[in-house]
Every structure is written in C-alpha cells, then in structure tokens.
Amino acid sequence: MDIKLKPLAAIVLANMALCGVAHADTNENQFKLVLKNAFVERNFDNENIKDPGSWSQGISGFYQSKYIPTVLTVADKPIELGVDASLQYALRLSDDRHIDDTILPFNTNTQTQDRNFFKYGGTFKLKYDNTEFKVGELFLDLPITSVDTSRQLISSYWGGQIKSKVTDQLQLELGRISQVSPRYEEGFHEFSVTKNGVKQYSDGLNYVDLKYDVTPSLKAEYYYGDLEDLYDKHYLGFQYSWKNEYLKSQTHLKYFRSQDSGEAKAGEIDNHNIGLLEKVSVGNHSVGLGYQQIFGDTAYPLPDGFLPELYFINWNTTGFFKKDEKSVHFVYGYDFKDYAPGLNTMVKYVYGSDFKDAQGRDNHESETNFILTYDVQNPKLKGLAFRWLYVNYDIEHGNSFQENRVMTTFTKNF
Structure with missing residues (x-):
C-alpha cells in the first residue's frame, strides 16, 4: 500500500503494507489490481492456548477516476466530479482452526472462521480549485482512523470528508465518519x-x-476527533528534518490526549501519551531511538476492531499503551541496494515497563521484530514483492508468543 513516511513506531505495519489505495490527484483513470498471498501463524508459549493463524489468497481491485469538469463554474473555475471504487476478496486456503486470528471473519457463536472474505465500497468525489469533497468509502491516514494493511484485506471507513490546501503552508481536513470496516470484518x-x-x-x-x-x-500537525458518546481525542505533533551530503535525520515529538465528556457510555477515559523519536540515516544504514509514556487513569483507548494507532511512537504487534506504561525502542535498518537491489532488512526492539497486570502485579514486556522485504527488480516481474515479519513477544505476567507473517504480492497498475 502507498503509505506516506511515518515514524518508526509504525514501521512494522508499514513494511507489511502490500497493496495501494492512496488517492493522489490525477488526470487519468487509474485501476490497481493486487494479488496477495498471506500466511500468518502465532505460537503461544502457554500450551493451553490454541495457536491462531491462517493461510489465504486475496485479490483486490482499486479504481480511481479522473476528475471531469462540469459546466458549473465559480469565479471562472469549474466544479469537477469523479468516482472511486474498491472490491476486495480473499479465500481461506488452510483448515479452520476454530479460533479468531483477526485475519479472516470469525463467528463467535459457532466458533468458525469464514471461508470467504469480501469487502467493497464506492466513493463520490467533487473538486473545486484546491478543495476536494468525498463521500462514501474513505481510506484515512489519521489518529483513530488509520488504514490497517498488516493482515489480508484492508480496513476502510464510511463518511464524508473535505480536504483543502488553504495556503502553500496550511492544509485543512475535516469530516464525519459514521462507520468502520475493520481489517477482519465484512x-x-x-x-x-x-x-x-x-x-x-x-x-x-x-x-x-x-x-x-x-x-x-x-x-x-493538530488533530481533534470527537467519537460521539465515547471520548474526545487531541493530537499535537512536530517533525523536524535535517540533512547534509553524508546523513539525514528526523526528530518527532508527539502528544495525545484522550478524555470522556463526563457522561460517556464507555465510562471514564482520561489519559495522555507523549512520545519522542530520533531517526538518523547514513548511507545504507538507518538507526532510530524512541521513547513513549502513558499518563492518566486508564490505558489508552482503542475502538473495537483493534484499529491501529500508527501515529504512536511505539506501535507494534502488541501495542505498548497500557496504563502508566513507559516504553523505549531501538531500530536498525539496512538497504542492500549496493549488493541486491530491492532487498531491505530491519530489526526493532521495544521494552515496556512500569505497568501492572489484571491482578495488580508489577509487569514488563518486550517485543523483537525482524523484517525482511524484497521487491523484484526484473522489469518482466515488476510489481512482485515478498515480505517476512518475525515477532518474538515476551511478558512477565501474561502470554508470550512467537509469530511469523509471510506475504507475497503482485501489483499491477492499468
């Protein structure tokens, strides 16, 4: 998926991004076909817990029309119209393990996993000058409403959105999202x-x-979101970039504030999240160091469907957002472009502490990720890519596990 550059907190999901829905301005109709084979398996250290996972094959199509000028004009500038559409389908190739693996739809009543997985949506869009309006299916890259590409089919949202380039420096986006289609639900x-x-x-x-x-x-960047009857969320972030002929660096400072309105149906929600990240790249090497801390009376809230918070400094397979948790991470990446163009690898280690388990015991956790990616460079095989993510998660009081995600994709633009 075309995901814009994010902090290293989102690198695990971003590196597993395997199909594109980014809607850039275009003067041509665009269609993208994506074939995606996904094998995901998690093995718990506790033998009493069933190991979730599945193997599936997906086929998805994303259509984006060009804008067509109409006879309606304002200040001699035309109002332009267009439509977008998506169709996603996946077939489970493995046997049903009768356990929810958050990859394919699961029926909790019958304890069965669906054999077929189907998503579709459409979007009407209107453009005037530097302002764009969309209604229908939306793919949003914001707090609360990130697009999750780490499983088989991707998440999307239903609502209306206005985006405007107010000045050369200022971009405004506002909207109302009424519904969500999570990563493993139809x-x-x-x-x-x-x-x-x-x-x-x-x-x-x-x-x-x-x-x-x-x-x-x-x-x-400043973001405010009101999830009606549940909680409000504020986000303030800064990114500073610097480079010379030898190296480049990025510094990220992020602050999140979530709070209920006082009469929220979900009960009291009151917390802060502050994070700092420094990333430095020299030649083929990249190194990152990050810190994140949760303050307040509750763990950081997430809507059902486990919608990822890719804006976090520390967002991983497990998510380091428990009440009072402090977490640090280190990332090292290497681009093999001088030896094997298209091959990249990365190792990330995160350690979280100062939180308690459900019984009130002091707890700590760690997660190590190893990511290997290869985009085939042969022109005849353009669009073919391979991704492998290995996860080792360890927690003192809880369920430790190891996980493998192997994904093969072929993307063709028309």
Whole structure:
C-alpha cells in the first residue's frame, strides 16, 4: 500500500503494507489490481492456548477516476466530479482452526472462521480549485482512523470528508465518519468501545486535522476527533528534518490526549501519551531511538476492531499503551541496494515497563521484530514483492508468543 513516511513506531505495519489505495490527484483513470498471498501463524508459549493463524489468497481491485469538469463554474473555475471504487476478496486456503486470528471473519457463536472474505465500497468525489469533497468509502491516514494493511484485506471507513490546501503552508481536513470496516470484518459497522465486557456504540466520529509547514524543515500537525458518546481525542505533533551530503535525520515529538465528556457510555477515559523519536540515516544504514509514556487513569483507548494507532511512537504487534506504561525502542535498518537491489532488512526492539497486570502485579514486556522485504527488480516481474515479519513477544505476567507473517504480492497498475 502507498503509505506516506511515518515514524518508526509504525514501521512494522508499514513494511507489511502490500497493496495501494492512496488517492493522489490525477488526470487519468487509474485501476490497481493486487494479488496477495498471506500466511500468518502465532505460537503461544502457554500450551493451553490454541495457536491462531491462517493461510489465504486475496485479490483486490482499486479504481480511481479522473476528475471531469462540469459546466458549473465559480469565479471562472469549474466544479469537477469523479468516482472511486474498491472490491476486495480473499479465500481461506488452510483448515479452520476454530479460533479468531483477526485475519479472516470469525463467528463467535459457532466458533468458525469464514471461508470467504469480501469487502467493497464506492466513493463520490467533487473538486473545486484546491478543495476536494468525498463521500462514501474513505481510506484515512489519521489518529483513530488509520488504514490497517498488516493482515489480508484492508480496513476502510464510511463518511464524508473535505480536504483543502488553504495556503502553500496550511492544509485543512475535516469530516464525519459514521462507520468502520475493520481489517477482519465484512461490511461497515458503527464505532464501538468495549470496557469490562460491555460494548458501547458511537453515532460517529467528527474530526478536524490541520497540517502546517512552519519552515521547509519543521512541520506541525493538530488533530481533534470527537467519537460521539465515547471520548474526545487531541493530537499535537512536530517533525523536524535535517540533512547534509553524508546523513539525514528526523526528530518527532508527539502528544495525545484522550478524555470522556463526563457522561460517556464507555465510562471514564482520561489519559495522555507523549512520545519522542530520533531517526538518523547514513548511507545504507538507518538507526532510530524512541521513547513513549502513558499518563492518566486508564490505558489508552482503542475502538473495537483493534484499529491501529500508527501515529504512536511505539506501535507494534502488541501495542505498548497500557496504563502508566513507559516504553523505549531501538531500530536498525539496512538497504542492500549496493549488493541486491530491492532487498531491505530491519530489526526493532521495544521494552515496556512500569505497568501492572489484571491482578495488580508489577509487569514488563518486550517485543523483537525482524523484517525482511524484497521487491523484484526484473522489469518482466515488476510489481512482485515478498515480505517476512518475525515477532518474538515476551511478558512477565501474561502470554508470550512467537509469530511469523509471510506475504507475497503482485501489483499491477492499468
């Protein structure tokens, strides 16, 4: 998937991104066909827990029309119209393990995993000058509503969105999202949050996002989202970039604030998340060091469907967002372009501490990721890519596991 550069907190998911839905401005109709073979298996150290996983084959199509000018004009500029559409299908190739692996739809009543997985959506879009309006299926890259590409089919949202380039430095986006289609569910559903075994629903998410280029090197972003009847969320982030002929660096500072309105159906929510990340690249090498801390009375809230918070400094397979948790991570990556063009590898280690388990015991956890990616360079095989992610998760009081994700994709643009 075309995912814009994110902090290293999102690198695990971003490196497993395997199909594209990014909607850039274009003067031509575009169609993208994606074939995706996904093998995912998790092995728990506790022998009493069933090991989830599956093997599936997906085929997806994403259509993006060009904008067509209409006879309607404002200040001598035409109003332009277009439509987008998506169709995603996956077939389970492995046997049903009768366990929810968060990859394919699972029926909790019958304890069976669906053999077929189907998603579809359409979008009507309108453009005037530097302002674009969309209604229908949306693929959003924002807090709360990130697009999850780490499994088989991808998540999307249903609602309306306005994006405008107000000035050369300022971009404005606002919208209302009424429903979500999580990574392993069909169709669109209301947002919900489950707390203490009780699921509470929201009528929708209202949000505004501002991106401002303070200088060519310093970028700022502010986001506010109101998940009606559940909680509000504020985000403020800064990114500073610097480079010379030998190296380049990126510094990220991020602050999140989530709080209920006082009468929220999901109960009390009150927390802060602050993170700092420094990334340096020299030649084929890249190194990153990050720190994240959760403050407040609760763990960081996530809507049902385990929608990833890719904006976090430390977002991993497990997510280091427990109440009072402090976590640090180290990342090292190497590009083999001088020896095997298209081959990249990365190792990431995260350690989290200062949180408690359900029984009130002091706890700590760690996760090690190894990622190997190869994009075939032969022109005759253009679009063929291989990804392998190995995860080793260890927790003092809890369920440790090892996980493998092997994905092969072929992408063809028409």
